[in-house]
Amino acid sequence: MQAIVFDDFGGPEVLVAREVASPAARPDDLLVRNASIGVNRADISHRKGAYGRAYFGDSDIMGLEIAGTVVEVGSQVRGFAVGDRVMGIVGGGAYAELSRIDHRMAMHVPAGLSLHDAGAVAEVFVTAHEALFHLARLQAGESVLIHAAAGGVGSAAVQLAHAAGARVFATTGGDKREAVRGFGADEVIDYRSEDFHAVVAGKTDGQGADVVIDFIGAPYLERNVRSLAVGGRMVVVGLLGGAQGAALPIDLLLYRHLQIFGTVMKSRPPEVKQAMVQRFAQRWLGALGSGAIRPVIDSTYPLADAAAAHRRMETGESVGKILLQPAPAAA
Structure with missing residues (x-):
């Protein structure tokens, strides 16, 4: 089969298409012919050497999410069949x-x-659901501030929060404001020209947001905490702005009874990731089928052009998910 591999860490150009052996299904596995493959920032980190030459349990080939058709079913599998x-x-x-x-x-x-569209669902929507509802316990009628709202997880989080009846504040670049508004954001904040803390305070009569979902890290930490209402919960999902130099207002953490969580999917044990997937599926698969929530797709590239897909992600210009698409199987 064709796969994308790399012999050395580096820029997108190290990614090459090569013929490799097909994987073998284990007792609990499905073997899937992929129709679309999600590209994630973790893939870029993998390519650059952030994880070393780690073997991630299923393969040393990169990539974290797929959609396709089952071609083989392991002996212990229940609930799935060839052709699903x-x-x-x-x-x-x-x-x-x-x-x-x-x-x-x-x-x-x-x-x-x-x-094709299903390849843009799993990683971002499961992560968004985990942050919003399992960790932050967001409820209808509460308010939530979602950063990087035009990205994959951000666009999913805006949709889920809106569908759950929350008031959604969202930050993004000014050129992406209308797209984010279309995902269901009530208040869209241009992070380049506006102070999100001031906007949230002004729009909530100084009370703040009940939940903050952050992908930026250290540069936003102090303002995130100041943006939280009494009893507020913040979930840190990414570190796009870095991890060093953060200032934490401990007095607000204490006297406002705040909670701060961190979550990442890639390094979690399999049983934890399984539970995360099932929690999302139980609540939201029906909404995906009806179109009440939808994957947001920026662009699609042939599998062999994975390097171009990585370049697109690294521009920071994408809105939603970037997908790879293998060539159709020969008849």
């Missing part, structure tokens, strides 16, 4: 024509969703 349309999270091995996925991290693709 599935999407889900893999522990490596997505950048290929065939991938194996533990069936407990797979979801049936709803009838109303194409296999």
